Amino acid sequence: MTAHDDLxxxxxxWFAVEARxxxxxxxxxxxxxxxxxxxxxxxxxxxxxxxxxxxxxRWPTPAALAADSPGDAVRAWGRLGYPRRALRLHQAxxxxxxxxxxxxxxxxxxxxxxxxxxxxxxxxxxxFAFGQRHAVMDTNVRxxxxxxxxxxxxxxxxxxxxxxxxATSLLPEHDAHRWAAATMELGAVVCSARSPRCDACPVAxxxxxxxxxxxxxxxxxxxxxxxxxxxxxxxxxxxxxLRESEGPVPKAALDAAWEDAQQRERCLDSLVADGLVDPxxxxxxxxxxxxx
DNA sequence: AAAGCGTGGTT
DNA sequence: TAACCAAGCTT
Numbered sequence: 001m002t003a004h005d006d007l008x009x010x011x012x013x014w015f016a017v018e019a020r021x022x023x024x025x026x027x028x029x030x031x032x033x034x035x036x037x038x039x040x041x042x043x044x045x046x047x048x049x050x051x052x053x054x055x056x057x058r059w060p061t062p063a064a065l066a067a068d069s070p071g072d073a074v075r076a077w078g079r080l081g082y083p084r085r086a087l088r089l090h091q092a093x094x095x096x097x098x099x100x101x102x103x104x105x106x107x108x109x110x111x112x113x114x115x116x117x118x119x120x121x122x123x124x125x126x127x128f129a130f131g132q133r134h135a136v137m138d139t140n141v142r143x144x145x146x147x148x149x150x151x152x153x154x155x156x157x158x159x160x161x162x163x164x165x166x167a168t169s170l171l172p173e174h175d176a177h178r179w180a181a182a183t184m185e186l187g188a189v190v191c192s193a194r195s196p197r198c199d200a201c202p203v204a205x206x207x208x209x210x211x212x213x214x215x216x217x218x219x220x221x222x223x224x225x226x227x228x229x230x231x232x233x234x235x236x237x238x239x240x241x242l243r244e245s246e247g248p249v250p251k252a253a254l255d256a257a258w259e260d261a262q263q264r265e266r267c268l269d270s271l272v273a274d275g276l277v278d279p280x281x282x283x284x285x286x287x288x289x290x291x292x
Numbered sequence: 293a294a295a296g297c298g299t300g301g302t303t
Numbered sequence: 304t305a306a307c308c309a310a311g312c313t314t
Contacts, residue, residue, distance in 0.1 A: 017296095036310080037310065037311095038310095038311095039310090040309085040310040040313090041310070041311045041312070042297090042298085042299095042308095042309055042310085042311055042313095043299080043300095043309060043310085044300085044301075044308085044309045044310095045309085045310080046301085047299080047301085047309090048310090049302075053314055054314090074297085079298080079299060079300080080296055080298080080299075081298030081299040082298050082299085082311090082312090083297095083298075084297070084298095084312090084313090085297095085298095085311090085312085088313095115312095116311095116312065116313090117312085118311060118312050118313080119311090119312090120310075120311060121311075121312085122314090123308070129293095136310090138310045138311080139308090139309075139310075139311085140309095140310065145301090157294095158293085158294095161310085176302085177308085184310060186311095187310090188310075192308095193307080193308060193309085194302080194303070194307075194308075195303090220305085222308095223295095224305095224306060224308085225295095225296085225297085227298085227299090227306095230296090231296080231297085232297055232298060232299095233295075233298085235297080235298080236297095236298050236299075239298085249308090274297095
């Protein structure tokens with residue numbers, strides 16, 4: 001019986017009782033898990049739920065999504081944010097249909113090769129859909145390990161080699177996928193960034209951060225993202241106009257979305273370059289249609 | 293490898 | 304209220 005075994009058992013027992021009943025935990029097919037993971041990138045569960053339900057009803061398989069246009073995906077994405085994720089999920093559906101016979105691949109490397117799938121998402125799908133053993137390191141897991149294991153308030157800005165080695169060494173031999181889900185869940189509902197609920201934590205007495213008296217974060221400043229007046233805000237305005245319209249919109253409709261013409265044009269150009277907007281002629285613009 | 297990329301709820 | 308935060312990825 002090692003210290004790790006104790007940590008594992010407590011978190012797994014806690015998770016068995018406290019796990020939220022989420023739709024992507026009921027339907028753990030590769031497609032369900034992939035869709036949910038992409039939607040959850042930088043986006044809270046509460047906002048993903050309704051979009052996820054509608055999405056899976058409309059496109060129950062990768063082939064179904066691949067058969068519709070990228071613009072349909074972007075419109076269905078609604079206000080989840082980062083609409084390039086919708087584009088990449090559509091591209092992933094096309095790749096899965098063409099290269100993998102319509103089945104979400106179960107190999108980490110094949111998952112990683114899909115558009116919009118990075119290290120975290122590949123590990124998450126391999127774990128949650130296919131029961132494999134991977135270090136799944138999202139913002140929740142990283143914060144939990146930083147606190148419980150390292151005694152620090154927050155992890156480094158990006159994953160370090162040492163951090164990955166530590167997470168890998170903590171992986172249990174069995175039930176690693178459940179361990180991944182449990183540590184994520186703890187970070188999401190108990191060991192939160194702003195106000196951790198240590199009174200409800202199953203491993204509070206093992207936590208080095210707690211034992212050290214909750215020292216403040218001492219690393220490089222955690223940078224927030226500017227918003228007002230940025231290109232991101234302008235791009236969001238332009239996309240909202242296109243999303244809310246059935247078909248193509250005249251340039252004038254986009255011009256009304258932002259005062260500064262130079263910035264507006266730059267953003268429109270960047271959206272076209274990103275494939276999120278199609279110039280359809282006669283000065284009109286639309287969400288991307290089917291390819292040529 | 294640092295910076296860009298949406299949106300809205302919480303503090 | 305401004306700042307922070309949310310199951311990251313890409314270039």
